[in-house]
Amino acid sequence: MSLGATSTNAASNKSIPGQQVGEDWLYRAQRALTTPMPYLGIAGIAMFILFWYLTTEYFKLPRFVKLPGPVEVWTEFTNPDPIYGTSMYTFDYYKHIAWSSLRVMLAFALATGLGVPLGLYMGWKKKFKDYVFPIIEVLRPIPVLAWVPLAILMMPGREAPIIFLAFLAAFFATTLNAMLGVESIDESYFRASQCLGSTPWNVFKRVVVPGALPDIFTGLQIGVGVAWFSLVAAEMVSGEHGLGFLIWDSYVLSQYPVIVIAMVTLGLVGYVYSLLIRIVGRSLMRWTQKGQA
Amino acid sequence: MTMNNNGPIEGRISIKNVSKIYDPDGAKVLAVDDCSLEIQPGEFCVIVGPSGCGKTTLLNAVAGFHSISSGSIELDGRAICTASHTEPPSAERIVVFQNGALFPWLSVLDNITFGPEAQGKMTRGEAVSRARELLAELGLAPIAERYPGEISSGMKRRVEIARALINDPKVLLLDEPFRAMDALTKGVVQEFLLRVLDKMRKSVLFITHDLEEALFLGDRVVVMTTRPAQVKKTIMVDFPRPRTYRVRSSQRYLELKEQVFEAVHEEARKAFEAGEREMA
Known part of the structure; x- marks a missing residue:
């Protein structure tokens, strides 16, 4: 900025973002297609599938020969009358997806609803953190699988233990990231809001929450990932529906292609979940992208 | 908001x-x-002194950010900070911070309405219309809808000053607010501050390292000693207001600069030597 240019500078800047709103997303997608980025990704996936094909179906290497190859899996998946009973044409396939999704949503909603406020409060009030943080730090490293027996003993029915296990893993991620988010807020923002006459509730609403938002969303991303992760473990141990159950059941029944179908489905569904969270996060944090622009 | 003389x-x-x-x-x-x-009341007092001498400590005590060990600080005769009692920060003494503290998640307009809304002095609608008036008066209207991350550092400082002034504080506390700026931007923002204060006089406590800045802005320049901070010398700056950058080429300016420089340099050397001893 120079001495003479102040007002013109401000005026000309103003017209830029107005034009881009709405077209922004499309424009960026179009731009991305002119760079090597998307093609490299596709090439990477293609190479992975080629490797899979060569080892299992073409060369039939010793340790790979029992694994289902990509052709076998794809044939089974697109078969209206599947050999092992699960394909994109069967109701069962979608039922398993729905069960797992529903469980993850519940567990994730609980982990968000309890973990984020708890973490925010811990980050904001040092005394409260001093009470709570040590317990969390001791409980956190315990692997979710170690909780399985207690979860079954504590929780009624079949569903509650599974949801509890998925919740538990996500809960630590959402809580600790929210806490770190508040702790990362520069002290001068708190001081400034005090100078401007804020009540504590106002500080919470207008400094603590928005200031921690980027880290909260990092926590939600990690949280939804580990929720899926521990859900599948829980479904393998105790469950009668869901993708984790499907994997284990297919293993027991030696229906190997179904295992891979369920695994790839897990990967895709998990990706969609974290994509949704990222989209919500972006729309709530316009200011961070604008800052970078 | 109407500004008057x-x-x-x-x-x-x-x-x-x-x-x-x-x-x-x-x-x-x-x-x-x-x-x-x-x-x-209405005086622009600049404190200069070597780094780490305790200037900021003093300003933070006036703001209410921390306590003092002895003595007292009064605002219009009311004790706001003593050894036993510190009145919490409030909108009657607003700080403009060294690194800036505009809330990045709020637009320029929302940053400015933050104070009146937080204090419950105005409804959202009133605060917005008053903020727009103030922005227009200060020539900042074009950037009202933008986020702090989108505007230049000079603009940010101006907005921060506006955010303080909408609350009509009794005292403005500025802690090296223009430190990280290039010389040209700094000059513009300094003139902005003077112009605003000409319209809307406030008591100002301003901390800086920059002696030119001190003389250009202040009614009085107070030179502090190296730590522990004490008042070493007070220099009255008698240029008439409104001031322009032309002040800087006057003979009187050079004389005053000489005086301030001498006092500060002596303390800076002491601080430097003390630092060397600590290192050895």
């Missing part, structure tokens, strides 16, 4: 025999030692 009747800060001892790890450090200073 009525001199303020409020905003007298009396710093009386203030000392501050820090005790971080058992070793007591005297940051401010028996410091006394009185800022008249």
